[in-house]
Amino acid sequence: MLHSIFIKNFGIIDQLRIDFQDGLNVLTGETGAGKSIIIDALQIALGGRPSADQIRTGSEKALIQVTFDISGIKGLASVLKETGLDDPEEPVMVMTREITRAGKNICRINEQAVSLSFYRKIGGSLADMHMQPELNSLLSQDKQRQLLDRFAGDRTLAALSEVNLLYTRWREARNNFEKLDAEAGDRARRIDTLCYQIEDIRQANLTPGEDTELEDEKKFLANAEKISMLAAEAYASLYEAKGSQLSALDLLARAADNLRSLAALDRRNEPLLASLENILYQAEDAARELAGYLDGVDFSPSRLEAVEERLERIKKLKKKYGGTIPEIISCLEAAQSELAVLENIDQSLGKASQDVETALAEYNRAAGILGAARRKAARALEDAVKQELLYLEMGRVDFKVSFSDIEGPAQGGQERLEFMISTNPGEPLKPLAKIASGGEMTRIMLALKALLADTDEVPVLVFDEADTGVGGRALQAVAEKMLQLGMSHQVICVTHSAQVASLGKAHYRIAKEYEGDRTATRAILLDPEERLQELARMLDGSEVTEITLRHVRQMMRLPTEK
Missing domain, CATH: 3.40.50.300 (P-loop containing nucleotide triphosphate hydrolases)
Incomplete structure (x- = not known):
């Protein structure tokens, strides 16, 4: 309230x-x-x-x-x-x-x-x-339908709930069918596209991390001649003497011999000797590794060309299917999955079509039950409203509930309804919303409100x-x-x-x-006395008489003063 x-x-x-x-x-x-x-x-x-x-x-x-x-x-x-x-x-x-x-x-x-x-x-x-x-909510057709359903009772409301549930199922089935149908229309073109993409990626036979390894190899091959020269010079400095100039290993060996003699005379130099001998061994290891490295350095223009071609192909694939090799592989997997769905779409489309037909049949069955219940309740409502209007001094008024069919399934049922009324005999029925007289509209509203109060x-x-x-x-x-x-x-x-x-x-x-x-x-x-005076004023204006007050007490069902 x-x-x-x-x-x-x-x-x-x-x-x-x-x-x-x-x-x-x-x-x-x-x-x-x-x-x-x-x-x-x-x-x-x-x-x-x-x-x-x-x-x-x-x-x-x-x-x-x-x-x-x-x-x-x-x-x-x-x-x-x-x-x-x-x-x-x-x-x-x-x-x-x-x-x-x-x-x-x-x-x-x-x-x-x-x-x-x-x-x-x-x-x-x-x-x-x-x-x-x-x-005014009663002038809304949706509100009128709701009121009729409530007037009809729990069984009709249960039928309405079932209709709405089945309508939702039908709509979902239809949307699924339409989606598959649209996909089927573009299927051939899409299958060609997917097949091309799958073959394009498959032929590349990509391996994750391959591009990084190729970039490193390209850098090596492009600088192989300089790498070989630098490695040779380093090896020569460590291992090869030139004329009277001794190699680094020769100089280290000589220094080690001198320290060995020195340590024999003064043991405090033994740690220094051990450190120098360790350096000598490390230098010998480095010289051997450089020799092996030089044997493996091979400048191959054909290999460099092959690496560059492979990198260029990977670059094109990245531009079309993803920025990295893992993304390209993911694109391949997605294309394969979509292709599998499209190749089976005829079977899926047939099932989806059957789902729509089944859902529609179930909806039509429930909507038919609801519609019959509404029409039966409408006849009872018409009689009840006429009785209410008779009480309200509108006994010659005709009241009907008009039904019109809705094409196809709809939320709330397959019928549209509207309260129709004729306030004068011989006049055609018109929608309640078009009643012109304020007094008639008031009584019609009161009749409906009283009847549907619960x-x-x-x-x-x-x-x-x-x-x-x-x-x-x-x-x-x-x-x-x-x-x-x-x-x-x-x-x-x-x-x-x-x-x-x-x-x-x-x-x-x-x-x-x-x-x-x-x-x-x-x-x-x-208060009661003030109200008595106000009602008397409403009856007779400013001049309130004892007769008026007696009349007011009778209206208020109060005892008349003697």
């Missing part, structure tokens, strides 16, 4: 708070006092379109905040999670709307900013505004001047129907009718007050 509304700097309202009660809440007051402004504020608080002109003169922004008790509202938790909002710890939801003259529009739910579309979705699940067609999950119903265009016995019937609705919903009603107002559980008088040179709107919760 709606706990309260807080309005600041909106219209002629500087600051106003109204705490509502459960059941039927009525708002009355003189024309121009601000009743409709309160309803406009509530409409905006639930996601309606605001205007900068609605901001109070002299203010730059307006604030509207509504607080709801959301305990027992089914499906709200899943809607909240769509935008990352968690269930509040307490069953309370605060919706805040701030509008500015600059056009800034801030929407918050429990102090968290949300998008306007999501904010409006939440507002629509909490309250149903019967004032403008675009905000299945309509929107907890709050708001009626703005629901008595417009209604009088006499019909007006009394409207009042009693609102009282009935108040037993299953919270009803907030702006009314000029004493008959409607007299049945309210809570009665608020909306009054305009003057503070200096400014006008402000106030909401006063009336």
Whole structure:
């Protein structure tokens, strides 16, 4: 239920708070006092379109905040999670709307900013505004179908769940078939491409790390002549004497002989001798390794050419299939896997086609059961609505549920339905949304709401001047129907009718007050005596007589004073 509304700097309202009660809440007051402004504020608080002109003169922004008790509202938790909002710890939801003259529009739910579309979705699940067609959920064909399904009962709702499940399966099967079918159309061209790629990579017979080894070999071969010269010179310096110039090994051997004689005379030189002998042995090893290295150095222009050609081929493969040899090999494996799938696509396509046919047959079977249940329930709903309208002094109204087939499978079933009505005998049935008379629309809405009260999950119903265009016995019937609705919903009603107002559980008088040179709107919760006077004023204007008061007491079912 709606706990309260807080309005600041909106219209002629500087600051106003109204705490509502459960059941039927009525708002009355003189024309121009601000009743409709309160309803406009509530409409905006639930996601309606605001205007900068609605901001109070002299203010730059307006604030509207509504607080709801959301305990027992089914499906709200899943809607909240769509935008990352968690269930509040307490069953309370605060919706805040701030509008500015600059056009800034801030929407918050429990102090968290949300998008306007999501904010409006939440507002629509909490309250149903019967004032403008675009905000009336009963005028939506989807809503009408939902209400019929709920009216039909649990078996129909179970059939609907099965239809939606089977629709999802059919759609997935169809998407899989279409994907395979599209692949089949390009199969021949794609197979040629894959075969070329596979053969191109296979013929190269690549080995991971091969390119690095080839680069090293290319560098060696390209510098083989210089390498040989440097190695020969190093070997000659170590091992070969030139004329009177001794080699490095000769000089080291001579120095070792001298140190050996020296150590024999002075043992302190033995460590130095050992170090020099080690150097001599290392030099001899180096000379032998250089000799072997020189034997292996062979400048081969043909080998260099072969290495360069191999590197160039690897370079081209990298450009086409990947930046490294492992990536090229991965590309080969992927191409082989895809080729295997494409070569078996006829078999896969046949199975996918059979899956679509099976899913479609199962969907059609379930949709047929659902459609039959809906049509049966529609006949019962038509009779029930007519009975409700008869009570509301609209006994000559014709009400039908119109069905039209939807081509192909669809979410929710294979039929589109719409509530149709004719308010005058002989007139054709028209969609409920096109009913022109405000009084007729009010009673039709009341009839549907009363009939579907147990299945309509929107907890709050708001009626703005629901008595417009209604009088006499019909007006009394409207009042009693609102009282009935108040037993299953919270009803907030702006009314000029004493008959409607007299049945309210809570009665608020909306009054305009003057503070200096400014006008402000106030909401006063009336006590029994104040309410008696307000209802009398609504009946007879400013002159309230004892007869009027007696009449009011009878309307309120109060004892008449003697």
